[in-house]
Amino acid sequence: MKIARWISSALLLVILCGVLLLTLTPSLERWPIASPQPAPAPGQVALTYLGTSTILISDGTTHLLTDGYFSRVSIPQLLFSRLQPDEPRIDQALKAAGITSLDAQLVLHSHFDHAMDVAVVAQKTGAQLLGSASTAMVGRGGGLPESRITTIETHHPYQFGQFTVQFVPASHVPLPAAVEAMTGKGDIPAPVVPPARVGAWEEGHSYGVVISHPNGSVLIQGSSGAVTGALDAYQADYALLASASLGKQTDHYQQAFMEETAKAVGAHTVIPVHWDDFFSELTPDVKPLPWGLDNMHDSFHALADRHEGDFLVLPPFQRFTLRAQSQSESGQ
Numbered sequence: 001m002k003i004a005r006w007i008s009s010a011l012l013l014v015i016l017c018g019v020l021l022l023t024l025t026p027s028l029e030r031w032p033i034a035s036p037q038p039a040p041a042p043g044q045v046a047l048t049y050l051g052t053s054t055i056l057i058s059d060g061t062t063h064l065l066t067d068g069y070f071s072r073v074s075i076p077q078l079l080f081s082r083l084q085p086d087e088p089r090i091d092q093a094l095k096a097a098g099i100t101s102l103d104a105q106l107v108l109h110s111h112f113d114h115a116m117d118v119a120v121v122a123q124k125t126g127a128q129l130l131g132s133a134s135t136a137m138v139g140r141g142g143g144l145p146e147s148r149i150t151t152i153e154t155h156h157p158y159q160f161g162q163f164t165v166q167f168v169p170a171s172h173v174p175l176p177a178a179v180e181a182m183t184g185k186g187d188i189p190a191p192v193v194p195p196a197r198v199g200a201w202e203e204g205h206s207y208g209v210v211i212s213h214p215n216g217s218v219l220i221q222g223s224s225g226a227v228t229g230a231l232d233a234y235q236a237d238y239a240l241l242a243s244a245s246l247g248k249q250t251d252h253y254q255q256a257f258m259e260e261t262a263k264a265v266g267a268h269t270v271i272p273v274h275w276d277d278f279f280s281e282l283t284p285d286v287k288p289l290p291w292g293l294d295n296m297h298d299s300f301h302a303l304a305d306r307h308e309g310d311f312l313v314l315p316p317f318q319r320f321t322l323r324a325q326s327q328s329e330s331g332q
């Protein structure tokens with residue numbers, strides 16, 4: 001009887017600890033946060049962070065979006081139900097971000113937290129969908145016509161207005177084996193028709209994307225993994241780098257990741273992305289991932305401590321105007 005009581009108390013304690021680890025989150029307070037800026041002048045390039053590695057890039061005329069994940073399913077939904085895009089949430093996020101039309105949607109890999117909403121977002125905004133053969137399967141499953149789907153070639157320049165977009169090979173940050181098994185690491189073999197289990201949105205190929213414009217250039221890595229030499233021929237003023245799980249990797253891994261991304265392109269500013277709790281709705285004051293999923297401070301230090309320039313956190317929905325390399329060099 002005593003043993004049974006002891007076991008049930010221990011079990012309760014374990015459950016309580018688990019709930020706390022998935023509820024309590026680190027604070028952004030000690031990190032530099034971008035201040036609100038005046039509206040960009042015509043032709044200037046502005047970024048808007050929209051959670052995970054979803055970023056709006058616009059010069060006022062041409063509008064690009066990486067990924068486009070707004071459904072942000074909860075952990076219980078992820079574990080126990082079949083997933084599908086949440087249209088009210090997508091509409092709400094697009095409205096809050098001021099997105100009415102998009103020229104292109106650039107998908108960095110095909111896991112649910114990057115690609116699940118792409119077909120709905122592309123349908124609503126008129127975007128051309130660009131990504132891997134797996135991402136193309138997500139587009140097809142969501143009813144997007146073939147003419148709106150581009151299976152990308154790495155290093156190929158795609159032109160949208162004054163933006164040149166080039167996908168470069170990257171890799172996915174290592175995940176615990178159980179998570180990797182659940183989320184899927186292979187290619188997507190057939191159109192994904194929602195609702196489906198989370199594993200239907202397999203990773204496919206992972207990419208970084210370099211977006212160049214006369215008024216500024218950015219590198220965006222949707223996961224903390226790089227391929228040696230992939231970015232050697234590129235330049236970017238800003239490196240937007242996924243931070244989730246980077247703090248859990250070895251010092252050698254973190255060093256190589258920074259050398260093959262921010263340093264390779266000569267970025268003056270590193271901006272972390274994919275730090276937010278993407279199991280909750282996106283709000284301007286969204287919390288970082290809870291302690292049980294990532295130690296954000298370790299992940300941010302892995303980026304900030306290895307970078308000689310600026311490190312800046314962008315709050316969701318707040319527009320941030322780029323300053324080009326030439327402007328920063330001349331002190332403007």
Ligand SMILES: [Zn+2]
Pocket residue numbers: 109111172203223
């Ligand atoms: Zn992923």
